[in-house]
Amino acid sequence: MRQRLLALTAALAAGALTLTACGSRDEGNNGDGGSATTVTIGLDAPLTGDLAALGLGMKNSVDLAVKTANKEKYVEGVTFKIEASDDQAQPASGQQNATAFVGKEDVLGVVGPLNSSVGEAMQKVFNDANMALISPANTNPALTQGLDWQKEQKRPFASYFRTATTDAIQGPFAAQYIYNEAKLTKAFIIDDKKTYGAGLAATFKAEYEKLGGKVVGTDHVDPESKDFAAVATKVKSSGADVVYYGGEYPAGGPLSKQIKDAGAKVAFAGGDALYSPEYVKLAGKGSAGDFATSVGAPLEELESAKKFISNYEAEGYKEAYEAYGGYSYDAAWAIIEAVKSVVEKNDGKLPEDARKQVVEALQGISFDGVTGQVSFDEFGDTTNKQLTVYQVKDGAYAPVKSGTLTTG
Structure with a gap:
């Protein structure tokens, strides 16, 4: 009897894990009386301290991307939310945030960080978890092309991408x-x-x-x-x-x-x-x-950025979108596009290995973003070199x- 109870308990636990492996289930959130899967997009940036102006602009821009996707019901059956973490521009804090993000099953990708030194500290954590990290601001070439990039370019982490061009x-x-x-x-x-x-x-x-x-x-x-x-x-x-x-x-x-x-x-x-x-x-x-x-080009002069700027102002964010706002929005939207691709290929559901499939989907995405055409080369670098x-x-x-x- 004890063995049968243990087996039943294990089966129930496995079933619960199957439902939550790649996102939480919220009843009645998809607007048609059914259930919706909630996918979290993380944001890592300095939200306090000297560089907070840039970090808060990043956070608001990701928040706007999430709100836009939900309003448009861009991915059928999926509701997005943002979870923001403050790295205080410190590599150790960024690494701790990375560990926390990968430990949360509903997080399928993270936008950030601002600082290349912080990105350097986070990359392996995300790569080991097969989870996407897309920076709108890291510009050090070694992050995507290896420490010896001037002699031989070799991508060190397949799950790391960026929408900003390099130094x-x-x-x-x-x-x-x-x-x-x-x-x-x-x-x-x-x-x-x-x-x-x-x-x-x-x-x-x-x-x-x-x-x-x-x-x-x-x-x-x-x-x-x-x-x-x-x-x-x-x-x-x-x-x-x-x-x-x-x-x-x-x-x-x-x-x-x-x-x-x-x-x-x-x-x-x-x-x-x-x-x-x-x-x-x-x-x-x-x-x-x-x-x-x-x-990139000046955001205010881009036809592709007009809607972003208008919507950002309409949301009433207290802080400016700053230098990386458009690139943060595009990084978040790249994750949204990847989730959409994965869901559509899996009969409208997220698979058990959703994180891995999102990373794979990111490599092939291409869309018209706020900052122009968004796609990634073989190193995970943006193809936009402006x-x-x-x-x-x-x-x-x-x-x-x-x-x-x-x-x-």
Whole structure:
């Protein structure tokens, strides 16, 4: 009798697991009196701290994608929801969040993170669980092409994708503009020693010198200190006409201000992590004329982004969508498209190995997104290689050139 009871208990438990393996069941949520499967899309970003402006823009944009899919009943029988986690821009926190996400059976994919160093810490956790991680902001080439990417490109994690192009393109694109068009020929290069900042500065330096630019000095800073007097003095005495910074706006703004307050007559330039109104606030009036590159074309100028911008405003989000809003929406929609593909191939239901099938579906998706055509190459990188140079004018960034990297 005991054995029969144990067998019955085990059978019931197995049946319960079958129902919840890939999503929870909510009765009467699909609008026709039946039951709907709830699929959760995770969001990992810095939601507090110095980079919260970017992280909250990411969160709101994913939330908008989820609401849009549900409103349109885009995937029959599936209701989407968002679960957001704060990584505070710290790799250890990101890794903990990754572990928590993979432990929740209704989570089929995650959008994020913002920082390449955090992404680096999360990749293996997701890959081991066959779960998709799509970053709208990571730009370090090694994340998709391996540590030795400059010599041999080899994808390290099949479950990792991104809708932002890489610094293998962004650094050289910035160098070409600064040397060829801005005519700034003497650069002082600084980075924050992080995965993103150091990598970006290195790709800028290589192309800048190749073009004929002279690097008159290099240095590293601790972004937590906010006291950059020593490096400001070095820049002033170097004869540089431009400072290129590999790092993020919380340190980049004060660094720019202190360099200029020290009397250095330079333009300050950097990558997508400087492209935020927060940089202009921190750098002050001296930021006029400074440069930043960012991924893609200006969102406000894209026909494909008009509906996103209108819907974002209509939702009344308190925070701006910032630099990565459109890319976050597209990353979430890529997961939604993959779920749709998996459901349609499995008689309208999610299979036991839904996470694995979502990853496989992502590799082949292609759709018209907010930022343009969304699809991924063999490394999981976006096929959209567009970049834009912005310059601070009248207290705000304005686009000055949009295009792709010139090679050869």
